[in-house]
Each structure stands twice: as C-alpha cells, then as structure tokens.
Amino acid sequence: MPLLEPEDLLPIPEWMKAKARDVSTQSVTWQKPAVYHGVSNPLRNSCSGGVKLPVKLIPLNDVGNNQQSAVENEPLMLQMSVTKSLNVLQPCPSCSPVKSIGMSSATSVVLTQETDLEASPEETNEQNVNASVNIPLRQSRMFNEVNGSMNKWRARAIANPFVKRKNMANNEATHEAPPTEIARNTTIVKSSFKMQPTNQEEPINELRSTKVQHSPQKDIPHVQAPHTTPELPPSMPSPPRSPKWDGEMAPRPKKPQPKRPGKGKSSCVGALAEIQRKREERRTLQAQEKNRKDAELKEHGDDTGYKFRRLIKAFRDTLPPRNSKQIVPVQSSSKLCVYVRKRPLSKKELAAKGYDVITCLQAKELICHEPKFKVDMSESLENHQFSFDGVFHETEDNDMVYKLSVGPWIPSLVQGNGILTVFAYGQTGSGKTYTMKSVYRQAANDLFSQLKAHAKGSVTVGVSFYDIYKNGVCDLLNQRKKVQALEDNEGVVQLLGLTELPISNETMLTDLVDKGEASRITSINGVHDDSSRSHAILRVTLYSGSQIGGNVEARLSMVDLAGSERACETQTDDKSTRMEGAEINKSLLALKECIRAMDRGAKHLPFRQSKLTQILRDSFMCETSKTVMIATVSPCSEHSNHTLNTLRYADRLKEINSRDD
Numbered sequence: 207m208p209l210l211e212p213e214d215l216l217p218i219p220e221w222m223k224a225k226a227r228d229v230s231t232q233s234v235t236w237q238k239p240a241v242y243h244g245v246s247n248p249l250r251n252s253c254s255g256g257v258k259l260p261v262k263l264i265p266l267n268d269v270g271n272n273q274q275s276a277v278e279n280e281p282l283m284l285q286m287s288v289t290k291s292l293n294v295l296q297p298c299p300s301c302s303p304v305k306s307i308g309m310s311s312a313t314s315v316v317l318t319q320e321t322d323l324e325a326s327p328e329e330t331n332e333q334n335v336n337a338s339v340n341i342p343l344r345q346s347r348m349f350n351e352v353n354g355s356m357n358k359w360r361a362r363a364i365a366n367p368f369v370k371r372k373n374m375a376n377n378e379a380t381h382e383a384p385p386t387e388i389a390r391n392t393t394i395v396k397s398s399f400k401m402q403p404t405n406q407e408e409p410i411n412e413l414r415s416t417k418v419q420h421s422p423q424k425d426i427p428h429v430q431a432p433h434t435t436p437e438l439p440p441s442m443p444s445p446p447r448s449p450k451w452d453g454e455m456a457p458r459p460k461k462p463q464p465k466r467p468g469k470g471k472s473s474c475v476g477a478l479a480e481i482q483r484k485r486e487e488r489r490t491l492q493a494q495e496k497n498r499k500d501a502e503l504k505e506h507g508d509d510t511g512y513k514f515r516r517l518i519k520a521f522r523d524t525l526p527p528r529n530s531k532q533i534v535p536v537q538s539s540s541k542l543c544v545y546v547r548k549r550p551l552s553k554k555e556l557a558a559k560g561y562d563v564i565t566c567l568q569a570k571e572l573i574c575h576e577p578k579f580k581v582d583m584s585e586s587l588e589n590h591q592f593s594f595d596g597v598f599h600e601t602e603d604n605d606m607v608y609k610l611s612v613g614p615w616i617p618s619l620v621q622g623n624g625i626l627t628v629f630a631y632g633q634t635g636s637g638k639t640y641t642m643k644s645v646y647r648q649a650a651n652d653l654f655s656q657l658k659a660h661a662k663g664s665v666t667v668g669v670s671f672y673d674i675y676k677n678g679v680c681d682l683l684n685q686r687k688k689v690q691a692l693e694d695n696e697g698v699v700q701l702l703g704l705t706e707l708p709i710s711n712e713t714m715l716t717d718l719v720d721k722g723e724a725s726r727i728t729s730i731n732g733v734h735d736d737s738s739r740s741h742a743i744l745r746v747t748l749y750s751g752s753q754i755g756g757n758v759e760a761r762l763s764m765v766d767l768a769g770s771e772r773a774c775e776t777q778t779d780d781k782s783t784r785m786e787g788a789e790i791n792k793s794l795l796a797l798k799e800c801i802r803a804m805d806r807g808a809k810h811l812p813f814r815q816s817k818l819t820q821i822l823r824d825s826f827m828c829e830t831s832k833t834v835m836i837a838t839v840s841p842c843s844e845h846s847n848h849t850l851n852t853l854r855y856a857d858r859l860k861e862i863n864s865r866d867d
C-alpha cells in the first residue's frame with residue numbers, strides 16, 4: 207500500500223489560508239497534530255463500510271455562520287483542510303462528526319456523514335470534553351470571540367480529534383455506557399473519526415477514484431458530489447485491504463537501529479585500552495628501527511652501500527657452497543672457449559667502501575648484482591646471470607686458471623701444427639696483465655715440456671713481443687721500433703722489422719716479457735697507475751729446424767688487450783686520449799666480429815677493420831685454430847657497469863658458440 211506522502215496532498219488553497227487568517231490573528235496552534243500513516247490511515251478504513259450519502263460542500267467561512275442550515279440539510283458536508291507540510295488532516299470545526307472518510311491515493315478526499323446531527327453543540331461539547339483538552343483555553347476563548355456561536359464546534363473540531371478518539375478508546379466506561387438519546391447523538395461526536403469495519407465486498411477503487419471537492423470561492427455554497435465514482439483503469443493495482451482499525455493510531459514503524467559493537471562504559475574502556483596498546487606497540491617498533499639505524503650509521507658512517515651489501519649477502523646465504531672442482535677443461539670441437547675471471551677487491555676499493563657485486567654460482571655461472579634504486583628510493587638489486595665455459599672465483603689462483611683454460615690446448619698445439627690464440631679482455635685494472643703474465647710463463651713451461659716429451663729436438667721456438675697502439679705496431683723488444691704490417695702474395699700479414707728471439711726455456715721467455723712490458727705505453731687512470739693503453743701481443747712460434755725462419759709448425763699468440771672502457775668515459779680527457787680510446791674500442795669491436803664470424807664458420811671475416819684483426823688474420827682463418835677468451839672482471843660495485851659490459855661482450859661470443867654446439 208502506498209504511503210501518503212506530503213507530495214501527494216494538495217496544497218492549502220489560498221482562500222483557506224485567508225480564512226484561517228480571518229479567524230484569528232493569533233492562529234490556533236495544533237498541540238499534537240495527527241499524522242496518518244499508510245496502513246493505519248483511518249480515512250481509508252472508514253471509506254469502505256460507510257453509506258454513501260450525497261455530499262454537499264460548503265465554504266469554510268460559511269459553515270460556521272450557516273451551521274443551523276447545515277444541520278438541517280443532511281447530509282452535511284465536511285470541509286477538510288490539508289496541510290501539506292505536516293501531512294495532517296484537519297476536519298473543519300464547523301462540521302459534525304463523520305463516520306466514514308474516503309480518500310484517494312492521489313489527492314481527493316471525500317467526507318460523508320451517515321448520522322443526523324440533532325444533538326446540540328452544548329450537549330456534544332459536554333460529552334466530548336476530551337476533544338478540547340488539547341486546545342489551550344486562551345486560544346479557545348479567542349477563537350470563540352471571533353467566530354461566535356460556532357466557535358465551540360469549530361475549536362473542538364480544530365483540536366486534534368484523534369487525541370480525543372484515543373482517549374475514548376482507552377476509556378472502557380465510555381464505550382460501555384448505555385446508549386441514551388444524548389449519548390447516541392453524542393457518540394457520533396465522540397467517534398467522529400472512528401473507522402467503521404471495512405466492507406470486504408466493496409471495491410476500494412470506488413473510493414480511490416472519488417474526487418476532491420474544493421471550495422475555492424466563497425460564493426459557491428453547495429457542490430453536489432457525484433453519486434457514482436469512476437473506476438480506476440484495470441492496469442492500476444488495487445491496494446491491499448486495510449486491517450480493521452480500532453481507533454488507535456498506528457505506531458510509526460521503527461527504523462532498524464544499527465547494532466552497536468559494544469555497550470556501556472566497559473566497551474569504551476576496552477576500546478581505549480586497545481588503542482593504547484597498539485600505540486605502544488607502534489612506538490616500540492619505531493624505537494627499535496631508530497636504534498637499528500643509529501647502530502648502522504655508527505658502524506658504516508657515510509657508507510651508503512651497506513644496504514646493498516646486506517641484500518647481496520642475503521642472496522648469497524641462500525646459495526649452496528661453491529665447488530671449484532666442478533670446473534673441468536673444455537674438450538669440445540669448438541674453436542672458441544670463453545672464461546671469466548673475477549679478481550678480489552683491491553685495498554683502494556675497500557677503502558672507498560666498495561662492495562662485491564659478482565657472485566660465482568657454480569663452475570660455469572655467475573651473477574652480476576646491479577645496484578639500483580626504486581622509485582621510492584629504496585635499494586634493490588637487479589641480478590644479471592651469465593653462463594660461460596668456466597668461471598673463476600677470486601680465490602682461484604693463476605695456476606688454476608691456466609690449467610683449466612689454456613693448458614689443455616698446448617699438447618694439441620705441439621702435435622697438430624695448429625694456431626692457438628689467447629685473449630685477455632676486460633676493463634682497465636680488471637687483471638688482464640696479471641692473468642696473462644701467468645699464462646706466458648706457464649704456457650712456455652708447458653710448451654717446452656711437450657717438446658721434450660714428443661722428442662722434437664729439431665724445433666726452434668722463436669718469441670716476438672709487440673704492441674698495437676693507435677693503429678701502429680711497435681716492437682717491444684726493440685725499444686718500440688715501428689713495425690710495418692704488410693700482406694704477402696698469399697695474403698699472410700708479414701711484420702717487417704719485428705724482432706724475434708729464440709728461447710730454450712720458460713725463464714728466457716719471462717725475461718723477454720718483462721723487458722717488453724717495460725716498453726709498453728701506460729698511463730695513470732682512476733683504477734691503477736699502470737694502465738696499458740695498447741694491445742700487447744706475445745707471439746711464440748715453433749719453427750721446424752734449428753733456427754728461426756723455417757717452416758712454421760705451430761703458433762701461440764697471447765694478447766693482452768687494452769682496457770675496454772667506454773668511449774663516453776674518455777670524453778673528458780684530451781684529444782689524444784679520446785683518439786686512443788676510439789681506436790681501442792674500434793679494434794675491440796672488430797675483434798668481436800671476427801671471432802663471431804670464425805666461430806660460426808663464415809667465409810668472410812671482417813679482419814681488415816682494424817690493425818689487430820689484420821695481424822691476427824691467421825688465427826681466424828686457419829681451420830685448426832683455437833681461440834680462448836679470458837674475460838677479467840672487477841667485482842667492485844663502482845665498476846658494475848663496466849663489468850656488465852665485459853660480461854655481455856663475452857656472453858655474445860659464447861652465445862654463438864653454444865648455439866653451434
């Protein structure tokens with residue numbers, strides 16, 4: 207059933223408001239206006255069972271003055287004012303009580319009266335003291351003064367009739383009083399708004415369709431209400447039948463109240479205690495964090511890398527211990543083997559709060575931790591994992607590096623008349639020269655051992671040592687004398703004027719190397735004071751016969767490459783230094799391309815791109831040649847970018863090698 211909303215009610219006509227102003231400048235105020243609610247609307251209930259009488263509408267101002275005529279002319283029309291804001295139905299004070307009130311769901315209201323009004327106003331007033339109880343005496347008196355004889359009626363009717371009805375309903379004695387003549391008449395007044403039992407058989411649509419008869423003009427005394435009301439269209443749903451109304455106002459439906467979590471004082475105290483406990487916990491954690499930070503600051507000072515160190519240590523703690531014995535020499539038909547050697551942190555780097563960013567996993571894998579900052583400036587690590595033919599930890603010495611990388615190829619070199627080329631590649635200060643010096647010595651030692659073992663007494667070992675600096679070749683055993691690199695008729699590059707000395711043991715070779723190293727061009731850089739800026743090539747050739755210049759049976763080339771610094775880092779130096787760096791990078795790029803072409807068996811080798819690859823052309827072109835690349839890396843966090851470049855360079859070579867396998 208739709209509720210009677212304030213919007214559903216018609217506004218108070220202007221003539222009615224004017225009348226109300228005329229009645230009294232001190233308007234009668236409602237003590238407790240009756241409010242109707244959907245189900246318990248007495249007006250609706252009263253409509254169904256009442257006898258339909260013709261209704262006459264009388265203007266409000268005329269009702270009081272023409273009360274007598276209104277009584278005489280039954281049925282009497284009741285004027286009803288509708289207060290929109292309060293949703294209150296106010297029966298006209300001048301009208302007699304009604305038995306049934308029909309009210310449509312829209313705005314129409316029809317009041318009908320069933321009984322005659324023979325009782326005098328005085329009698330009814332005596333019997334209905336309760337009806338005027340709610341009207342202040344002062345207001346009632348004023349009202350009477352203004353409206354004359356009808357004021358009692360009017361005041362009683364203006365007074366909330368439902369209060370009277372409620373009181374009467376509670377008063378059993380009133381209901382049980384014998385029906386005297388006066389009582390019969392006055393009962394009508396008492397139960398002026400008491401609803402009659404609902405006639406279940408009567409359609410409610412008839413009541414709903416009843417039109418409101420307003421009296422907008424005073425000069426229209428009577429308006430005949432229609433006897434028959436049009437029915438609602440069948441599409442409109444019929445409202446459910448109302449329960450019987452016993453005169454009590456229906457209680458306003460209570461809104462469901464949200465249940466409170468706790469009740470009473472104890473719950474509030476408990477909540478406060480919980481808040482206090484959480485606050486204490488928070489403060490304790492904050493104090494612990496502050497103490498930890500203070501301790502770290504005291505321990506590390508201005509060291510900003512201790513958080514990265516902690517991350518790396520946590521990462522390493524999860525790894526199984528490394529077994530260096532798992533590194534085995536490569537015994538494959540591949541022409542290229544790539545190894546990575548990690549050197550320890552230098553004293554200089556430790557003093558500068560550098561930390562180790564290289565983690566050697568097992569024999570062939572390592573991880574480079576790249577320190578990075580997140581968007582929120584928190585420290586994080588980006589781990590780059592690489593795989594090679596062998597990875598050497600900083601604790602693994604030169605002997606082990608040689609035995610596992612270069613040493614296995616010396617016997618085949620002596621027997622197979624092949625060419626073995628060993629490269630040391632890496633950034634400046636990463637340990638290229640340190641590694642290659644050991645390789646020189648041990649390779650010479652192994653070579654002579656193999657020559658003795660195979661009883662090749664008619665073989666002469668010749669040694670030459672030169673470097674390539676700014677695309678020029680210099681003899682390191684002859685005070686850096688210029689050497690010309692020319693191709694002969696067969697396309698073999700000949701180094702004219704290069705000193706080549708015979709040796710009979712490894713000590714002689716070591717002495718020559720030391721002499722040549724002293725002639726290398728070095729410079730001071732940020733890593734160390736003896737940085738090589740040239741590619742140094744130690745060539746050991748096995749000649750058949752008793753002197754140098756016979757048939758070449760085998761050749762071992764050991765190349766200590768210049769530092770692989772990026773060109774951008776040499777931009778700050780002078781022009782000569784930048785040209786030097788550009789030449790170094792150019793030759794390293796050409797070397798990479800040649801090695802990759804050799805490894806994949808390409809017919810064309812771009813060896814003419816640099817002097818280095820041009821001189822080492824035989825190393826790439828010979829079918830029995832072998833190449834060993836030892837990439838040396840610095841573990842210091844400061845050089846992590848260079849280390850990553852070196853590892854990528856070596857990985858690029860190894861990637862092709864692995865694919866071919």
Ligand SMILES: Nc1ncnc2c1ncn2[C@@H]1O[C@H](COP(=O)(O)OP(=O)(O)OP(=O)(O)O)[C@@H](O)[C@H]1O
Pocket residue numbers: 548549550600632633634635636637638639640641734736737738739767768769838
């Ligand atoms: N594996 C290692 N163990 C101990 N010290 C090492 C190791 N590798 C290198 N070093 C030390 O690091 C320093 C630099 O080494 P080295 O001269 O070999 O670097 P480099 O790569 O040849 O540099 P550059 O290209 O500038 O000549 C040297 O003092 C050397 O003793």
